Amino acid sequence: MSVDSDCIHRWFERQVGLRGHAVAVVCGTDRLTYRELDRRANRLAHRLRGLGVGPETPVAVCVRRSTHLVTALLATLKAGGCYLPLDPAHPAERLAAMIADAGATVLISDGTVELHVEHTVDPDVHDGPDTPPAVDGLAPDSLAYIMYTSGSTGRPKGVMVEHRNVIGLLTATRDLFEFGPNDVWTMFASAAFDVSVWEMWGALLHGGTLIVVPDRVKRSPEEFRDLLREHQVTVLNQTPSAFGQLVDLDTTGLNLRVVVFAGEELKFGSLRPWFDRHGDRTPLLVNMYGITETTVHSTFRVVTAADVDTAPGSMIGGALPGQSITLVDGEIHVGGSGVTRGYLGQPRLTAERYLPDPARPGMRVYRSGDTARAVGDDLRYTGRLDHQVKIRGHRIELGEVEAALRGHTGVKDAVVTAAPDPSGDRRLIAYWVGETAPDLRDHLKHTLPEYMVPAAFVRLDRFPLTPNGKVDRQALPDPDNARPDLAEPFTAPGTPLEQAIAAIWAEALWVDEIGLDDDFFDLGGQSLLATQVAATMRERLGVDASLRLLLDEPTIRLCAKALERRS
Structure with a gap:
């Protein structure tokens, strides 16, 4: 048995030998058997080898949720490299910073996000050998992936994970939960979130089926x-x-x-x-x-x-x-x-x-x-x-959000806390000292992923301090329910439908007044809350509301017009 027999992709290749014609991965109408996935990944791996990818070489992967995403991650391992998963939904500036920090010169991309590296490769490679490439120097303690987490210093930090770490996890849980080829797993998490490692390799290394x-x-x-x-x-x-x-x-x-x-x-x-x-x-x-x-x-x-x-x-x-x-x-x-x-x-x-x-x-x-x-x-x-918190499953260093706030020219200093929201979940609250800054939320959206953008912003003349001169977080005021300072002027909802929608949004967002043209997401809304609000609208108003409606029509004016067209 070779020295790399306990590497992730070798475990997968053993399943190819056992279950070549079984379905390995499905996304929508696209499905691949173990043999088909193996051959696609091998072709891409040879392309990566030709670009110098080998043991310890980071390869950035920015691909939408699809069978191509799974192919790209597997191919990187087959080439001997370690994958750096990037979420296409995150700001391009943040993704570029991760690529630079990891020193990645090769990017597998489907073009969803424009990123500049020395070599960019399409995940769908149709030519070249479809057998595994030869890779010398690969061992269980070689890097499998680098995953970035929120950093207290203001920049994300990359965690280096080896093949043996993942194999150890799957070995520990295989018998515990009797995972096997009859199991069907979902890949719900982003590839940039570590639970995806458990979901993806848990399915494919046990011979099961992965539903992206x-x-x-x-x-x-x-x-x-x-x-x-x-x-x-x-x-x-x-x-x-x-x-x-x-x-x-x-x-x-x-x-x-x-x-x-x-x-x-x-x-x-x-x-x-x-x-x-x-x-x-x-x-x-x-x-x-x-x-x-x-x-x-x-x-x-x-x-x-x-x-x-x-x-x-x-x-x-x-x-x-x-x-x-x-x-x-x-x-x-x-x-x-x-x-x-x-x-x-x-x-x-x-x-x-x-x-x-x-x-x-x-x-x-x-x-x-x-x-x-x-x-x-x-x-x-x-x-x-x-001061690290977890919100909707995401690990957030409050210091990173504070650093991003201080990057705005109108902000002299900032403190961020986490507090319960109306649903019992937690939300981020930003306190800042400085000039009026109605574009503060937009500023953060260019540098931070959605889940790190605070739901509420509170401007203070000065921060309360402890006797030791540190910010007294316990003495920070609760955010009031006043409408935040937005670029759009306030226009009151007029029709009964607009007023009914406004009442539901105000209840969910903890905002007393919502203007006709205020954006749901600028008021602190996020996708999980939008899903709950859509359900409340269906229940109380008897309308055909969905998350997609709020994403496409995020103001009361637009939402009401869309619902009226459907009636």
């Missing part, structure tokens, strides 16, 4: 439910926020076997309606905790109906096989096979967070910054030691 969820389906709980039915999905991975939208729907006809929660704190009480309808045996609901730096998942806990009433807070269970969890002054330290190489180009930060493992000479543990309490053999998640 199209963007429009991700935004519609009803369409997503229908996709789960159509493909008889058995393994589903969701943030609690996203799963909460499924709980409210008719979920008969599903074939789910395992549902894994990850990405944010799970409130067990939110599962009561699900357990009332489905019980807690089929599907199995599993709460998992993990970090990008420790390869997606580190702990697991099966959730039962009894937990809804008795479990104290968010219980995250114990360590996965091959991993270890210790509490040091209440902070979670993760050790074992999932601990990654470190931060790209940041040796000081790596040394601060990756520490020698006192129980295993020569190995390391990762200081997570998360806190927990032991409850018997279980762990209860209790929060963070720093």
Whole structure:
């Protein structure tokens, strides 16, 4: 057996030998068997080899959700390189900064975002050899991917993950949950979010089928439910926020076997309606905790109906096989096979967070910054030691948002906090000192992804300070419900339909007044909230409202006109 036999793509190639004619990946009407996916990836891998890609070579991948995306990621590994996944929905400036930081000179792109690198390759290659290229020097400890997370210094930081880290995760969970070739997985997460690693390779390395969820389906709980039915999905991975939208729907006809929660704190009480309808045996609901730096998942806990009433807070269970969890002054330290190489180009930060493992000479543990309490053999998640937060499954360093705010010429200083919103989710609130800046939200949209743009902005003359001279975050005022300072002048809704829409939007956005031409997303709306608002409009107004309606017609004037045309 070769030295690279425990690399991700070699595991995949073994499945090609076993299940060549089985369906490997589906997106919409496009589907590929294992053999077809293997051949496409091999052709692209040879093209990458011709551009100098080999072990430790970063290859940026910016491709829309499709079978081509899976091909591009697999081909990068087959060429010996490590993939740098870029979300086409993120600002081009941010993506370019990641490419520069990683030193990537090769980009696989479908042209969705204009990015400038030395070599750009289309993911759909039709010529060249369709057998695996020869790659020397590849080993289990070679880099598989570099994934960027929010950085407290104002720029994202790249986490270097090796093949052995991913293989360790899948080996630990294969027998635990009996994953195999009969499973159908969804790829719901962005390729730039680490849960995608679990979804994609969990399906393909076990011989299962991967359903890449199209963007429009991700935004519609009803369409997503229908996709789960159509493909008889058995393994589903969701943030609690996203799963909460499924709980409210008719979920008969599903074939789910395992549902894994990850990405944010799970409130067990939110599962009561699900357990009332489905019980807690089929599907199995599993709460998992993990970090990008420790390869997606580190702990697991099966959730039962009894937990809804008795479990104290968010219980995250114990360590996965091959991993270890210790509490040091209440902070979670993760050790074992999932601990990654470190931060790209940041040796000081790596040394601060990756520490020698006192129980295993020569190995390391990762200081997570998360806190927990032991409850018997279980762990209860209790929060963070720093200013990092998770919102809708996304990890956000508040310092990065603050740095982006300070980049506006009208802002002298800024502080960002996270607070509950009306739905029980959390939202970012920006406090800033400076001149009037009605374009502040637009400024952030050019540098930050949607989930990092604050929902509310509060201008202050000065920040409250502690006796030590630091910003007193506890003394920052709650944002009022006044209409924010927007470029559009206020025009009151006039017709009964406009007024009814305005009332629903105001309730969801916590804004007292909404003008006829105010943009839903400029008022702090985001896609998950828009989905909930569309559902409320359908229920209360009896109209054909959808997320697509709010995306295409984001003002009350436009939304009302569109609904009137449909009636």
